[in-house]
Amino acid sequence: LSVGGRVRHYKFDVEYMIKTPDCLEHVVMGINGQFPGPTIRAQVGDILHIALTNKLSTEGTVIHWHGIRQFRTPWADGTASISQCAINPGETYHYRFTVDKPGTYFYHGHYGMQRAAGLYGSLIVDLPKGQNEPFHYDDEFNLLLSDLWHTSSHEQEVGLSSKPFRWIGEPQSLLINGRGQFNCSLAAKLVNTTLPQCNFRGGEQCAPQILHVEPNKTYRIRIASTTSLASLNLAISNHKLVVVEADGNYVQPFAVDDIDIYSGETYSVLLRTDQNPNNNYWVSIGVRGRLPKTPQGLTILNYKTISASVFPTSPPPITPLWNDFERSKSFTKKVIAKVGTPQPPKFSDRKVFLLNTQNLVDGFIKWAINNMSLALPPTPYLGSIKFKLNNAFDQKPPPEKFPQDYDIFNPPTKNPNANIGNGVYTFHLDEVVDVILQNANQLNGIGSEIHPWHLHGHDFWVLGYGEGKFKDGDENKFNLTHAPLRNTAVIFPYGWTALRFKADNPGVWAFHCHIEPHLHMGMGVIFAEGVHKVGKIPNEALTCGLTGKLLVNKRH
Numbered sequence: 363l364s365v366g367g368r369v370r371h372y373k374f375d376v377e378y379m380i381k382t383p384d385c386l387e388h389v390v391m392g393i394n395g396q397f398p399g400p401t402i403r404a405q406v407g408d409i410l411h412i413a414l415t416n417k418l419s420t421e422g423t424v425i426h427w428h429g430i431r432q433f434r435t436p437w438a439d440g441t442a443s444i445s446q447c448a449i450n451p452g453e454t455y456h457y458r459f460t461v462d463k464p465g466t467y468f469y470h471g472h473y474g475m476q477r478a479a480g481l482y483g484s485l486i487v488d489l490p491k492g493q494n495e496p497f498h499y500d501d502e503f504n505l506l507l508s509d510l511w512h513t514s515s516h517e518q519e520v521g522l523s524s525k526p527f528r529w530i531g532e533p534q535s536l537l538i539n540g541r542g543q544f545n546c547s548l549a550a551k552l553v554n555t556t557l558p559q560c561n562f563r564g565g566e567q568c569a570p571q572i573l574h575v576e577p578n579k580t581y582r583i584r585i586a587s588t589t590s591l592a593s594l595n596l597a598i599s600n601h602k603l604v605v606v607e608a609d610g611n612y613v614q615p616f617a618v619d620d621i622d623i624y625s626g627e628t629y630s631v632l633l634r635t636d637q638n639p640n641n642n643y644w645v646s647i648g649v650r651g652r653l654p655k656t657p658q659g660l661t662i663l664n665y666k667t668i669s670a671s672v673f674p675t676s677p678p679p680i681t682p683l684w685n686d687f688e689r690s691k692s693f694t695k696k697v698i699a700k701v702g703t704p705q706p707p708k709f710s711d712r713k714v715f716l717l718n719t720q721n722l723v724d725g726f727i728k729w730a731i732n733n734m735s736l737a738l739p740p741t742p743y744l745g746s747i748k749f750k751l752n753n754a755f756d757q758k759p760p761p762e763k764f765p766q767d768y769d770i771f772n773p774p775t776k777n778p779n780a781n782i783g784n785g786v787y788t789f790h791l792d793e794v795v796d797v798i799l800q801n802a803n804q805l806n807g808i809g810s811e812i813h814p815w816h817l818h819g820h821d822f823w824v825l826g827y828g829e830g831k832f833k834d835g836d837e838n839k840f841n842l843t844h845a846p847l848r849n850t851a852v853i854f855p856y857g858w859t860a861l862r863f864k865a866d867n868p869g870v871w872a873f874h875c876h877i878e879p880h881l882h883m884g885m886g887v888i889f890a891e892g893v894h895k896v897g898k899i900p901n902e903a904l905t906c907g908l909t910g911k912l913l914v915n916k917r918h
C-alpha cells in the first residue's frame with residue numbers, strides 16, 4: 363500500500379430492504395439502509411478500508427470496486443469465485459486498497475445477479491488538494507444510472523438458467539441516482555403519454571434529484587452506468603456537453619448534444635449554464651441498442667434564478683433511434699486520449715481472438731467465447747492458482763482463436779452447441795496482450811447485439827473498432843498514437859474491437875460482458891498473470907472450497 367495515504371474507514375452493511383425507487387414498492391439490495399449505497403469520496407493515494415458485513419439472511423455477497431486496478435491487493439477486487447470467497451451471512455470482509463488514479467468510478471455486487479438487485483453506489487477519487495484537473499469547473503454533480511425490473515433478481519436468474527429459457531425482457535424503469543417514475547411521468551403535460559403527470563410534494567423516494575445550478579457557471583457532471591442491460595443516451599435540453607473523462611482517464615475534450623453510455627462505463631462532461639435562466643431544462647436518459655420498451659428517465663436542471671417547480675417549456679430531448687448504430691459508433695470513436703496520455707507499446711507479444719456467440723448447451727441458451735461458456739468454480743482462482751490446487755478448475759486453457767471460416771453473419775447453425783468451462787488465460791508478467799473481440803450473429807434469426815466488455819485489474823488501450831470479421835492487415839489501422847485508456851469497451855453488431863494492455867498486475871482478473879444476464883449466461887473469461895508474485899492473501903478471502911480445506915488442515 364502506498365506510503366502517506368490517508369486511511370478512510372467505511373462500515374458497509376449489505377441487506378435487502380423495501381424501497382420505492384420508481385414509486386412502486388420493491389425489495390432492493392442496499393447498504394446501511396440506503397439505496398443506492400453511500401457515495402465513497404477519496405483522494406488519490408488514500409487507502410480505503412471498507413468493512414463489509416453481510417446482513418442478508420440466506421446468501422453470500424461481495425462488492426467489486428469498478429475501475430480500481432487493485433495493484434498489490436488482488437484479493438480486494440470483490441469478485442466471488444475469482445478473487446475471494448463470497449462473504450457468508452453474518453460475516454465481515456475487510457476490503458483494503460489504494461485508490462491511485464483520480465476519476466469517476468462506482469462499486470457494485472459481483473455475485474450472482476446482485477447488481478441487478480440494486481447493490482451499487484458511487485466511488486469518486488479526487489486529486490490531492492492543491493492539484494488541479496486539466497479543465498476548469500465551478501461545481502459538480504454525480505449521476506449514477508441504472509435500470510430496474512419488477513421481477514426479482516432471483517426470478518430473473520432462475521429464468522435465464524431454465525429450459526425453456528426465460529429472457530428478463532426490458533427494464534420497467536430507468537433510475538437516476540436510484541430514482542425513477544413508473545406510474546407517472548414528470549413530462550406528461552408535454553409528451554404523448556397515457557401516464558398521469560407526477561405530483562411530488564418532495565421527500566418521496568421516487569422524486570427526482572434536481573440539479574440546481576447558477577447561471578454562467580461550468581459544472582462537471584459525473585455519469586456512471588451500472589445498468590443490468592440498458593445502453594443509455596443522456597441529454598440535457600438546450601445544453602452542450604463537453605466530454606473530458608472516460609472510465610477514470612482524461613480524454614481529448616469534445617462537445618456533443620448527448621452522450622451514449624454503456625453499462626460499466628463512466629464519463630465526466632462539462633456543462634456551461636449559458637441558457638435562458640428563466641427556464642428549467644430536462645435531463646433525460648433513454649434506451650439505445652435494443653428496441654426500447656422503457657420510458658425515459660428524467661430529472662430537471664434548475665436555474666436557481668427561478669423555482670425548481672417552474673415547468674420546462676419544451677418536451678424532453680428525444681433519445682436517438684435505438685438502432686442507428688452509425689450514430690453510436692460515431693460517438694464512441696470520438697473518445698480519444700488526451701494529449702500526454704501514455705500510449706501503447708508499438709507491438710504486442712500475444713494476440714487473443716475472442717469470438718462472442720450465443721449458443722445452446724444441452725438445450726440451455728448460453729453465451730460462449732471461442733465456444734466456451736464460463737461457469738465459475740467453487741474455489742476462487744486467486745487461491746487455487748497461487749497454491750497450485752489443480753483440481754480446482756479446468757487445467758486446459760481455453761482457445762486463443764476461433765476457426766477462420768466461422769460465419770459471423772448467420773446463426774451458429776454448424777456449431778450451435780458450446781461447452782461449459784472454467785479454464786484460464788495465463789499471461790507472463792508484463793506481457794503485452796492484444797485482445798480482438800469479435801461479434802457475431804445471435805442464436806436465432808438475423809441480428810447481433812452490443813456488448814460492453816469490462817476488464818478487471820487494468821485499463822486497456824482501445825486500438826480500434828472495425829466492421830465484419832477481423833482480418834490480416836486490420837492491425838495496420840490500429841490507433842497507436844492517441845488510443846484512449848479505458849476499462850470498458852463495446853463491440854458493435856457484427857463488428858470487432860481491438861484492445862491492448864500490459865499484463866503487469868499480479869492477480870486473477872475477470873474480463874466479461876457487463877450486461878448482468880449475459881455474464882450470468884457465461885459471457886466472460888478469466889485472465890491470470892504473475893500469481894506467484896501475489897503477496898499474502900488474507901485468510902478471509904480463502905475460507906471456501908479447496909482453499910478453505912487447506913486452512914482447516916493447517917489447524918488440525
Ligand SMILES: O=C1O[C@H]([C@@H](O)CO)C(O)=C1O
Nearest residue numbers: 529720727804805811880883
Ligand atoms: O441473451 C439474450 O437472450 C435474449 C434473446 O436473444 C433470446 O431470447 C436477448 O435479447 C438477449 O440479449
